[in-house]
Amino acid sequence: DAGITQSPRHKVTETGTPVTLRCHQTENHRYMYWYRQDPGHGLRLIHYSYGVKDTDKGEVSDGYSVSRSKTEDFLLTLESATSSQTSVYFCAISEAGTSGDYEQYFGPGTRLTVT
Amino acid sequence: GQNIDQPTEMTATEGAIVQINCTYQTSGFNGLFWYQQHAGEAPTFLSYNVLDGLEEKGRFSSFLSRSKGYSYLLLKELQMKDSASYLCAVRVIELSFGAGTTVTVRA
Numbered sequence: 001d002a003g004i005t006q007s008p009r010h011k012v013t014e015t016g017t018p019v020t021l022r023c024h025q026t027e028n029h030r031y032m033y034w035y036r037q038d039p040g041h042g043l044r045l046i047h048y049s050y051g052v053k054d055t056d057k058g059e060v061s062d063g064y065s066v067s068r069s070k071t072e073d074f075l076l077t078l079e080s081a082t083s084s085q086t087s088v089y090f091c092a093i094s095e096a097g098t099s100g101d102y103e104q105y106f107g108p109g110t111r112l113t114v115t
Numbered sequence: 116g117q118n119i120d121q122p123t124e125m126t127a128t129e130g131a132i133v134q135i136n137c138t139y140q141t142s143g144f145n146g147l148f149w150y151q152q153h154a155g156e157a158p159t160f161l162s163y164n165v166l167d168g169l170e171e172k173g174r175f176s177s178f179l180s181r182s183k184g185y186s187y188l189l190l191k192e193l194q195m196k197d198s199a200s201y202l203c204a205v206r207v208i209e210l211s212f213g214a215g216t217t218v219t220v221r222a
Contacts, residue, residue, distance in 0.1 A: 042202060042214040059116065090157060103148060104210065106157035
């Protein structure tokens with residue numbers, strides 16, 4: 001299994017509070033991704049990173065920001081959490097981005113509830 | 116946005132064969148992936164197709180027709196542990212996922 005951890009694994013927070021989720025990898029993979037998974041929608045890309053300090057927006061980036069100051073860590077921040085951001089958040093990593101059969105390896109997920 | 120469709124649910128009997136279809140309409144194409152996800156767990160990679168045809172991996176096979184925007188995942192000799200969601204994903208620049216097909220295997 002790819003070495004990917006996410007913290008925290010579960011979090012309950014109140015509307016309007018800031019929240020930061022952490023993804024940590026030990027594989028030295030260049031690409032890292034944040035997805036959210038909701039019933040009926042599947043996995044949707046929030047943000048991704050193609051290197052230290054290099055990030056880009058995904059399909060559902062509004063209300064989220066990311067940072068990557070080290071190869072191994074990719075942080076997802078909800079500046080002011082809303083109930084619509086209640087979801088399961090998955091981090092993923094891959095060796096390469098847009099070419100080849102480089103599959104993504106997923107972390108265990110973080111279940112976030114915004115009350 | 117990208118449009119990726121797959122059935123919501125399927126049920127099959129242990130030892131049988133099930134075929135999960137995926138149709139897509141995307142702005143480009145750089146490969147199609149299938150992932151398996153057990154309830155409460157992370158998705159895990161099953162297969163990758165970039166050229167037309169069938170890719171076989173043990174009990175699992177995946178087929179692609181780029182001209183039809185169509186793929187299927189074939190699960191043979193079904194086992195109880197195959198009960199899971201199966202996610203179809205198309206790479207344009209990054210991966211876009213379908214909503215997933217929940218397969219229930221009955222004894």
